[in-house]
Amino acid sequence: MVKLVKTATEFELSPTLAANEMVKSRRAEGKKAYHMGFGESPFPVPERLKNALKSAVDRKEYLPTAGLPELCETVAAYYKDKAGLDISKFDVLVAPGSKLILYALQMAIEGDLLMPDPSWVSYKPQARMLKTAVIMVPTTLDEKGYHIDPEELRKVIKQARSEGKNPSKLILNYPSNPTGLTIQEDELKALAKVCVEEDILIISDEIYGFVSFDGVYRTIAQYAPTHTAITTGLSKHLSLGGWRVGVGFIPKAVDGLQSLLRNIASETWSCVPAPIQQAVIEAYKGHEDIEQHIQQCTDIHALMNKYIAKGLRSLDIHAPEPQGAFYNYPNFEKHRAALAKSGIKTSKDLAGALLKDYSLAALPGTAFGAEPEVLTLRLSGCDYDGQTALKAYQGGAALNEAFIEKYAPRVKESIETFERFIANISDKSKAA
Numbered sequence: 181m182v183k184l185v186k187t188a189t190e191f192e193l194s195p196t197l198a199a200n201e202m203v204k205s206r207r208a209e210g211k212k213a214y215h216m217g218f219g220e221s222p223f224p225v226p227e228r229l230k231n232a233l234k235s236a237v238d239r240k241e242y243l244p245t246a247g248l249p250e251l252c253e254t255v256a257a258y259y260k261d262k263a264g265l266d267i268s269k270f271d272v273l274v275a276p277g278s279k280l281i282l283y284a285l286q287m288a289i290e291g292d293l294l295m296p297d298p299s300w301v302s303y304k305p306q307a308r309m310l311k312t313a314v315i316m317v318p319t320t321l322d323e324k325g326y327h328i329d330p331e332e333l334r335k336v337i338k339q340a341r342s343e344g345k346n347p348s349k350l351i352l353n354y355p356s357n358p359t360g361l362t363i364q365e366d367e368l369k370a371l372a373k374v375c376v377e378e379d380i381l382i383i384s385d386e387i388y389g390f391v392s393f394d395g396v397y398r399t400i401a402q403y404a405p406t407h408t409a410i411t412t413g414l415s416k417h418l419s420l421g422g423w424r425v426g427v428g429f430i431p432k433a434v435d436g437l438q439s440l441l442r443n444i445a446s447e448t449w450s451c452v453p454a455p456i457q458q459a460v461i462e463a464y465k466g467h468e469d470i471e472q473h474i475q476q477c478t479d480i481h482a483l484m485n486k487y488i489a490k491g492l493r494s495l496d497i498h499a500p501e502p503q504g505a506f507y508n509y510p511n512f513e514k515h516r517a518a519l520a521k522s523g524i525k526t527s528k529d530l531a532g533a534l535l536k537d538y539s540l541a542a543l544p545g546t547a548f549g550a551e552p553e554v555l556t557l558r559l560s561g562c563d564y565d566g567q568t569a570l571k572a573y574q575g576g577a578a579l580n581e582a583f584i585e586k587y588a589p590r591v592k593e594s595i596e597t598f599e600r601f602i603a604n605i606s607d608k609s610k611a612a
């Protein structure tokens with residue numbers, strides 16, 4: 181009998197994809213469903229990029245494993261200009277999605293992974309595939325953002341070392357999936373100091389860096405350029421997930437890292453398709469129309485996700501105002517007693533009840549590393565027609581509640597669904 185490797189059999193279908201499939205099948209049956217489970221930015225491909233791709237179809241050759249040189253140079257100049265990155269300290273790597281750069285980085289750096297709780301769904305499975313141990317780092321969430329106490333981080337590192345573990349790399353993501361929150365500048369600075377002193381490589385996942393509601397691009401690389409590898413790409417601020425364009429900024433100070441990553445690339449994905457690389461040079465030239473498109477999409481993400489947070493807060497659910505990306509990560513702790521009376525004791529129970537009884541797909545906090553009994557969900561605010569919404573905004577429509585009602589009715593109805601859910605839970609609890 182053909183046997184599967186043990187690590188591979190541990191994986192469920194990625195929870196985001198599972199929620200996606202359930203919503204699809206409900207809608208195929210003509211039933212209503214609210215999709216807060218899948219975080220895909222809904223906006224269309226800008227005309228300039230469509231045209232650039234059309235003109236690049238004749239490119240068919242393999243490209244250098246680090247990326248098309250003209251693209252690498254353009255990307256570097258863009259990040260110098262827009263993110264204030266000292267690009268003289270980094271090499272650029274272009275790959276089919278930042279996910280593969282994250283995987284290659286985990287593969288390339290020996291030792292255990294420090295991972296904040298909560299974190300994006302794929303870091304831990306990637307670590308498991310590579311047989312890397314994961315050490316959790318606690319966080320707190322509030323109106324100021326997503327916090328990791330630097331001294332707590334140092335304590336976790338020292339404790340792990342005293343137990344014979346080898347913490348060597350820390351993944352940070354800001355603005356973050358799942359929280360929609362970011363890490364403030366002074367905190368990035370303090371975390372950078374700890375990582376440099378403890379010789380930890382920071383893998384800085386900045387995929388939402390330009391989906392920042394205050395318009396500030398933050399990077400910890402500014403404070404620890406010798407100890408930071410940045411991953412980013414076009415999947416979020418340009419809604420181009422399916423084009424598979426990931427970009428890495430690899431610190432020159434880590435001797436041999438870029439050449440090891442190039443070797444990994446050459447033995448696996450080889451290169452991002454040539455027409456795509458040629459076309460996306462235009463995404464990094466700073467064209468006014470592209471920059472405007474990014475800003476407009478970010479404005480709409482801010483409207484939707486702040487609206488969701490406000491609606492949840494009015495129901496006594498902990499939901500700090502989002503600062504970036506397209507998510508909320510509410511905590512239902514205040515309703516724990518009432519929820520328990522309906523048999524809801526874990527985040528999986530909570531997501532299950534919403535899906536089964538309210539046709540609302542959300543992801544449980546466990547998918548992001550939270551303990552089962554922590555009553556958190558990740559909600560994504562992308563369930564609307566991005567093309568129509570963007571066109572309306574470009575046409576002068578104001579971004580307010582009427583906009584949501586007209587162009588994102590399911591987002592509004594999702595909040596009404598939560599209102600019904602909380603009311604029903606409370607009624608049941610009182611009746612019991």
Ligand SMILES: Cc1ncc(COP(=O)(O)O)c(C=O)c1O
Pocket residue numbers: 219276277278279280300353356357385387412413414415421424425426
């Ligand atoms: C936090 C985070 N990092 C990385 C990725 C991977 O993006 P991509 O591989 O499309 O660049 C995602 C996509 O969902 C994400 O949410």
